[in-house]
Amino acid sequence: MHDFRYHRPSSVDEAVKLLAGKSDARVMAGGMTLIPTLKQRLAKLTDVIDLAAIKELKGIKVEGKAVTIGAMTPHHEVASSIAVKKAIPALAALAAGIGDPHVRHRGTIGGAVANNDPTADYTAAVLALNATVKTNKRSIAADSFFKGLFETALGEGELITAVSFPVVDKAAYMKFANPASRYAIVGVFVAKSGASVRTAVTGAASCVFRCAPIETALAKSFAPEAIASVMIDGKDFNSDIHASAEYRAHLVRVMAQRAVAAAA
Amino acid sequence: MPTVSLEVNGKPVKAEVEARTLLVQLLRYDLGLTGTHVGCDTSQCGACVIHVDGRAVKSCTMLALQAGGTKVVTIEGLARDGKLHPMQAAFKEHHGLQCGFCTPGMIMAAVDMANRIPNLDEKTVRHELEGNLCRCTGYHNIVQAVLAGAKAMRA
Ligand SMILES: Cc1cc2nc3c(=O)[nH]c(=O)nc-3n(C[C@H](O)[C@H](O)[C@H](O)COP(=O)(O)OP(=O)(O)OC[C@H]3O[C@@H](n4cnc5c(N)ncnc54)[C@H](O)[C@@H]3O)c2cc1C
Ligand code: FES
Ligand code: FES
Numbered sequence: 001m002h003d004f005r006y007h008r009p010s011s012v013d014e015a016v017k018l019l020a021g022k023s024d025a026r027v028m029a030g031g032m033t034l035i036p037t038l039k040q041r042l043a044k045l046t047d048v049i050d051l052a053a054i055k056e057l058k059g060i061k062v063e064g065k066a067v068t069i070g071a072m073t074p075h076h077e078v079a080s081s082i083a084v085k086k087a088i089p090a091l092a093a094l095a096a097g098i099g100d101p102h103v104r105h106r107g108t109i110g111g112a113v114a115n116n117d118p119t120a121d122y123t124a125a126v127l128a129l130n131a132t133v134k135t136n137k138r139s140i141a142a143d144s145f146f147k148g149l150f151e152t153a154l155g156e157g158e159l160i161t162a163v164s165f166p167v168v169d170k171a172a173y174m175k176f177a178n179p180a181s182r183y184a185i186v187g188v189f190v191a192k193s194g195a196s197v198r199t200a201v202t203g204a205a206s207c208v209f210r211c212a213p214i215e216t217a218l219a220k221s222f223a224p225e226a227i228a229s230v231m232i233d234g235k236d237f238n239s240d241i242h243a244s245a246e247y248r249a250h251l252v253r254v255m256a257q258r259a260v261a262a263a264a
Numbered sequence: 265m266p267t268v269s270l271e272v273n274g275k276p277v278k279a280e281v282e283a284r285t286l287l288v289q290l291l292r293y294d295l296g297l298t299g300t301h302v303g304c305d306t307s308q309c310g311a312c313v314i315h316v317d318g319r320a321v322k323s324c325t326m327l328a329l330q331a332g333g334t335k336v337v338t339i340e341g342l343a344r345d346g347k348l349h350p351m352q353a354a355f356k357e358h359h360g361l362q363c364g365f366c367t368p369g370m371i372m373a374a375v376d377m378a379n380r381i382p383n384l385d386e387k388t389v390r391h392e393l394e395g396n397l398c399r400c401t402g403y404h405n406i407v408q409a410v411l412a413g414a415k416a417m418r419a
C-alpha cells in the first residue's frame with residue numbers, strides 16, 4: 001500500500017472541504033473495499049478522508065412510509081434493526097446475507113451503493129425498492145443512479161449522506177451466492193407496491209438492472225408460475241469460472257421465482 | 265508520522281504509525297501481540313479477527329488510525345488470571361483445532377457471536393463462521409466447540 005495523508009473530519013462540510021481540489025483524495029467508509037484496493041495498489045491516493053466520526057451520517061429512521069438509512073450505517077445494524085425488520089423485512093434479510101459478520105460490522109450502505117460493485121447486494125434493493133439516494137447536493141432517484149460497471153451518478157465532491165427506501169406491500173431478495181465471498185453470482189430483488197412491480201438483478205451483468213419481462217409478467221399475476229416460462233436474454237451477461245452467461249440467465253428466473261414465493 | 269491512541273486488552277497504547285499501517289501490523293509488529301494471525305491478507309480468511317469496541321472485525325482490513333479512540337481486544341486479552349476463557353477451554357476440550365493457525369480468529373469470532381446471539385444452534389454457528397476459514401479440521405469440532413463455549417459463557 002502506498003502511504004497517504006489520513007483525515008477524520010467530524011462533519012460532511014469539513015469532509016467536502018478536504019476533498020476539494022485534490023484529484024487523488026477519496027473518502028473512506030468502513031474500508032471494506034477501499035483498503036483491499038489500496039493494498040493491491042489498484043489505487044494510489046494522496047489523502048484518505050475517513051467518514052467514521054461524522055455523526056450525521058449514522059443511524060436508521062423510520063418515518064411514515066419510508067426507511068432512511070444513514071450512509072455510514074454498517075450492514076450489521078440494518079440486519080438487526082427491529083424497525084427495519086418490521087417495515088421492510090427483505091432489506092434486513094439482505095443486509096444479514098452480505099459477506100460475513102466481520103464484514104457486516106464494518107461495511108456500510110453508503111460505501112456499497114457508491115462503489116456499485118456489479119455483484120453487490122444493496123444495489124438491487126435500492127433499484128427494486130425505488131429508493132432515493134441522498135447526497136450533500138441533491139436527491140437522486142434509483143433509476144438514474146447506477147450508470148455502469150462501478151459507475152454512479154455521483155459527481156466530484158459529492159457524498160452519499162443517506163438512502164431512503166419507501167415501504168412497499170411485499171418484497172424479497174434471493175441470491176445465489178459465491179460460496180467463498182458470499183457476493184451474488186446472481187441476486188434478484190422483487191418488490192410489489194399496489195399494481196406496480198419492480199425487479200432488480202445483480203451479479204448477472206456489468207451493472208445492476210431492472211428486468212422488464214419479469215416485471216410485466218408479475219404485474220399481471222404476482223406468482224412464481226407467472227414467470228416460469230419468461231425468457232431471459234443473457235447475451236451480455238458475465239461469464240467466469242463461477243458461472244457461464246447462460247447459467248446466470250437461468251439463475252435470474254429461478255431466483256426471481258424464489259423471491260416471489262418468499263415475498264412478505 | 266501520525267500518532268494513534270487506543271486501548272488494547274485493557275491497557276492504553278500510544279504509537280507513531282504511517283497512515284497506511286494496518287491495525288494487525290500495529291498489533292503484531294509494534295505491540296508484539298503475535299496471537300493475531302495473517303492468513304490471506306485479502307479479507308477472506310478471518311485469521312486476523314479481533315474485537316474493536318466489542319465487535320469482531322478483520323484487523324488486516326482496518327487501518328491502525330481507524331482504531332484511534334477504540335477499545336481493542338485480541339486473543340491475548342481473553343484469559344483471566346492465568347485461566348483460559350470459556351471459549352478457549354471449549355476449543356481445547358472439543359479438539360477445535362489441529363495446526364492452530366485459524367484458532368485465534370475462530371475464537372474471537374466465536375466469542376463475538378456468543379455475545380450477540382443468545383441461543384446459538386448448529387446452523388447459526390455455521391452461517392456465522394462464513395468469514396473464518398480452517399484448512400485442517402473440516403469445521404465439525406470447531407462448531408461443537410463454539411456451541412459448548414457459548415453455553416459455558418452463559419453459565
Ligand atoms: C470478504 C468480503 C465479502 C463481501 N461480501 C459481500 C457480499 O456478499 N455482498 C455485498 O454486497 N458486498 C460484499 N462485500 C462488500 C462490503 O459489504 C462493503 O459494503 C463494501 O466493500 C463497501 O465497503 P465500505 O462501506 O467499507 O466502503 P469503503 O470500502 O470505505 O468505500 C468504498 C468506495 O465507496 C466510496 N464511498 C464510501 N462511502 C461513501 C459515501 N458516503 N459517499 C460517497 N462515496 C463513498 C469510497 O470512496 C470508495 O470508493 C464484501 C466485502 C468483503 C471484504
Ligand atoms: S488475514 Fe485478515 S482476513 Fe485473512
Ligand atoms: S486448525 Fe489448521 S487452519 Fe484451522
